[in-house]
Amino acid sequence: MNLDINGKTFQIDADPTTPLLYILRDQLQLNGAKFGCGLGQCGACTVIVDKQPVFSCITPVSALQGRKIRTIEGLGTLENPGPVQRAFIEEQAAQCGYCIPGMMMRAQALLEQNPAPSKSDIRRYMNANLCRCGTHMRILRAVERAAAFVKDGGKGGTAG
Amino acid sequence: MSAAPGSLTRREFLTRGGALIVSFSLAPRILAASPQEAQNIGKEPVKEPALPGSLSKAPLLDSWIRIDADGTITVFTGKAELGQGIKTALIQVAAEELVVEPRSINLVTADTGRTPNEGYTAGSQSMQDSATAIMHAAAQVRAILVALASQRLNLPAEQLTVHLGVIRGNDGRSITYGQLVTGETLHVRANPQSPLRDPKTRGVIGKSMQRVDIPAKVTGRAIYVQDLRLPDMVHARVVRPPSYGARLISIDSARVQKVPGLLRIVRNGSYIAVVAEREYQAIQAMRALAQGAKWEERATLPQPADLYNYFQKLPTQDYIDLGGAADIALGPGSITSTYRRPYQMHGSIGPSCAVGLSKDGIVTIWSHTQGVYPLRDALAELLKAPPDRVRVIHMEGSGCYGHNGADDAGADAALIATAFPGRPVRVQWMREDEHAWEPYGSVMVSTARARLDGSNITEWQYEVWSNTHNNRPAPAGQLSPAWAIEPPFTPSAPKPAPLPAGGGNRNALPIYKFPNARVVHHFVPGMPLRVSALRALGAYHNVFSIESFIDELAAAARADPIDFRLRHLDDARARDVISTAAERFGWSQYRRQRGRGRGFAFARYKNYAAYCAVVLEVEVDRESGSIRPLRVVAAIDSGEAVNPDGMRNQTEGGIIQSLSWSLYEAVTFDTTRITSRDWSTYPIMRFSNVPETIDVHVITRPGMPFLGTGEAAQGPTAAALANAVADATGVRIRELPFTRSRVKAAVGL
Incomplete structure (x- = not known):
């Protein structure tokens, strides 16, 4: 197959x-x-x-x-991370990181369907995924930041 | 929202940290006798108390730092990355004292073949233990290199500057670290005191640095032990018993033989595992075997509805931790409250995993254990092998938050790999294995009594009932797979952990000053459910109890809860943390809206580590009983802050995890089996109910000892929640968790 x-x-x-x-x-x-x-x-x-x-x-x-x-391997690489990956790095949106690839794929799907989600749109959409380290606030910020990057044509964002 | 931390670019490093003139006056960091925690000490604590941090266990400088001729710097730590960001902080500390860029440091973490033995990575001790050791070792290494350079260049040390691994004379000549180091240069014993850099000249410490592990984690690189794929590797699964102590009567191996890819059924007493070429084949074989397995089970668990009564009636060993033998006569006007906390689980998102290889007389285990050396000793005992024939290498796993299934999975890998030698065996637990077999945080009950004279607490009495909070391996009897094999190992008799760190009595002693106080620890050896270390140990319950009770007393005294605390507190750093959190929240200007309330709580973790205050606003829906946390403000002082954003990340996580424990979580069981075996039967906090904002303010104390961060927020968060609910509803709830049904029953319309 x-x-x-x-x-x-x-x-x-x-x-x-x-x-x-x-x-x-x-x-x-x-x-x-x-x-x-x-x-x-x-x-x-x-x-x-x-x-x-x-x-x-x-x-x-x-x-x-x-x-x-x-x-997630399709979103970008270590050398050339995609917008969602860059947003998660810049927001330092991981602790152990085990749930994070799943979070990023859900965020990617959201941003493709709705490039300008509100805070409550993001919470509602991300609700299916669990994080045990309690990184939620950073994940929410990272999705917002990724939306801003996508709005800039995937080019936005500067390190730091 | 906090500013996103930048990684220090080379240019920034040069400007911020550049042109460092190294002072060689001894600026002894306060070598506070930082108390060691029992669960942190491996099996072989070699006491050299004069040396700072874990240098006392491994006093040779080259146990910690090696420099190759090409200038490559390798730093070794016996601590493990658990997702708390310790690697980044340790690199920062080493870079600061070696005066090099963080990126030039290669850090090797816990490996019995390579690193010092620092026991367990637990108890928020890694900064005290390992960062302190590395900081001093790095400073001493730098001093040795400067002294060598002084000889080589024939210049006095005062005329040398150190920068980015190069020592330069004021005449323009220079020499690199790599050129100075020869084989034995760093093979010397550490001194008790070190030429630490002046905290005013910090280039790296105290600046938020992006975590070194995050880029690989967000791009799917193979970094977790779950991702380790060795050549020729096979997959295993264990058919767990359905309940504690269940005995295997029979299996139906015929059902399994037709599963494609099956390589071996491993059976040893009541322990059964399958080995297959592919992972999903192993799962199918495990399921087929589980369906046909017959077990004899025993009803050893208490009636769940009667848990707290049952628990308090178990035999106890009583310890008077504070005060005299006799109860304090509380007299008229005294107030009494009792608080309860159920069994709660670590609930790692990734079930435990290990890879084992038995080859050429050596058993190698890759594990996300918190203690590679203690696990190695336990596995050697389990396998009846000398410890030097077992090597345990740490690889990251999913966050553990204490003693979860990691060590047990290591035992699975050891048992299965030795039964199937020659090829690497990867074994991962299923979700229901982790939920049902991990050791939980102990059920706890406490009773607080006090008497007020006006606005002052004059008498205070606190009693707490708890199981142990440390059933970590070694010995082998602490590993659950060892209970099933023939002959079985049995767990060792539980012992209470001594104060000041404590276990069930962690933070049971009030930090407030009372004229007359007594604290009794009723240690309960009997353990109907398996328990061990869960993040913060007894501090979660004791701070919940004490800080709830303080609010109850403040209400009785008609005093503001924060003023009331400050009246009984003289520690200046405690007062700073409290006032910072209160001001940032806007405590004194607060206007209560209908259905809402605010709560405050404070603790100094273990009474000797980090200070943390939490203020929380909630909304309570009386009709449904649901609680919505709205806004959280916290302040934390962990001594000198190395990576402030790392501290904020840990503290935010501690707050959310504690909110999850406190709002939703309780292990469920019937008289035979654990019944909370997945995320539907053991719900945790989701995005829909995390607070709208969490603001964590880091107070740094340059030059002061590191105090650790990871467990400071859990207790204060639980109490701040209880106090906020009481403020919103006028009703005090003293039993965790604050589920909808419990809240509705207490405050419902």
Whole structure:
């Protein structure tokens, strides 16, 4: 079976009931999406499928043929981080960071649907994802900052 | 909103920290005998009390700092990055005293093969222990290099300047650190005193620096032990028993044999695990095996509705921590209140994980443990191997907030890897494993009594009932997988942690001055549920109790809660933190709106560490019982602030985590099993209910000892919440958590 991930096609050899998360992590070595609960309750595994945030821990790969999957590795790199990644760095919006890739993918989906979300839009949209370190205030600020970057055509923001 | 911290660019570094003329007068930082916490001391505390911080455990300078001929600087710490940002702060401290750029330092964290033994990364002690050691070691290394340069250049030290790893004479000649260091240069014992830089010339310490670990975390780099993928690695899962003490009767291995990729079923007594080529195959095999496994279970847990009565009736060991043997005669006008806190969990977002490899007679475990050396000793005992045949290497995991499943997962990896030698074995817990098997924060009950004379507290009596807060390994009997194997290991008898750090009695002693005070710790050895260290230990409950009670007494005295506290407090730093938080909140100008209230609380963590005051405004919906935290202002003094934004991040996190504990969290169980096994049965705080704003004000004390930050806010936050709810509703709630149903029952229409 073929999967379209971050704009590339991957040939996958797996039981079709396997949740996407395990394919991403174990077969493709895309580490961004994390195992948190395996139950669709915490959002650590969030990726984007077409335009929607999806819990990859409960989404079987059989449901994903022909659909566009995006993970945090598709948002940018260490050397060239994308707007959402830059915003999270500038707001120092991480403690342990384990939930953060899922947070960023949900934020990315929000900003694609609504480039100028209000504070309450952001809270409502991010509500599906759990953070245990209590980094919420910084995550909310980072999403606002990312929205500002996107508004600037993805070029905004200066370090520091 | 706080300003986003900038990373120090090279240019900024040059201007801010540049042209440092190093003073060699001994400016001894106050070598306060910083008390050691029992849970922090590994198994082999070698006492050299004259040396600062963890230098007392590892006194050779090159245990901490090595410099290669090419100038590469490597700094070693026995502490681990847990998401608290310790790596960044340690790099800052080393860079400051070595007078180099932070980016030029390579930091190696907890590894039994490479770093000093600093016990556990716990108790908010890493700055006191490790940063203090590194700061002094770096200053002494610099002094040694300057002395060598003085000889080489034949110039007196006063005519040398140190900058970015280069020592320059006033005649223009220079020599680099790398050129000066030879094999044994730094292989010398540390001195008790160090030529520390003048705090007025700080270039790096005290400036917010972006955390060194965050860029990799936001771009999906493999940094967590969960991401470690060694060549030829296989995956394992454990079939956990359904309840404490359950005994395995039989398994149906035929159901499992057809799972593709299955490599091995490991069985040892009641311990069963599966090994498979791929992770999801291991999960499928584990589920198939779990379905067919028969267990004998015992109803060992109390009736949940009767928990607090049951707990207080368990046998106790009583310790009088303050005052005399006899109760204080409180007389007429005395006030009594009792406070309760349920079992609460760490609830790490990422279930525990470890990778083990048994090869060539060595067992190597990659783990997110808080204590690589203690875990190594426990695993050596578990495997009946000499400790030098076991190596434990720390890798980051999801935030742990204390003793969660990390060490147990290390034991799983050790047991399974030795049963399946030659290939690396990765084992991760499932969500329900973590929720049901992690050691919880102990249930606690306290009773406070006091008598007022006008606006003064004249008599004070406080009693607290608690389990231990430290069941960390070693020994091996503290590892839950060791309970299931044959022959089983048994947990060691719990012991109360001594004051001043304490465990259940942490912060049980009032920081306020009362003419007559008595504090009794009823240590409960019996542990119906598994418990151990959860962030802040007993301080969470004791500060909740004491700071709630102080507000109750202030109300009885018709005094402003902050004035009332200040009347009983003479510590100047405490007063500073309190007044800063109050002013920034606008306490004296506050206008209460309908349904809203404000609450204040303060504590000095452990009574000897960080000072933290929290002011909180809430809105209470009487109809539903729901509480909405609106605005939080905090002030914190952790001694000299190394990375102020890191401190704010930790304190914001402590506030939100404590709000989550205090509003929502209680472990649930029936008489046999833990029933809170996922996020629907154990809800935590979500974005929808975090405060609108949290402002944390850092008060720095240049040149003063580091006091640690991570656990200062939890107790004050819980009490500030209780006080705000009381202010909003007129009703005092003394049992945590403040769930909708409890609040509705207390204040509902």
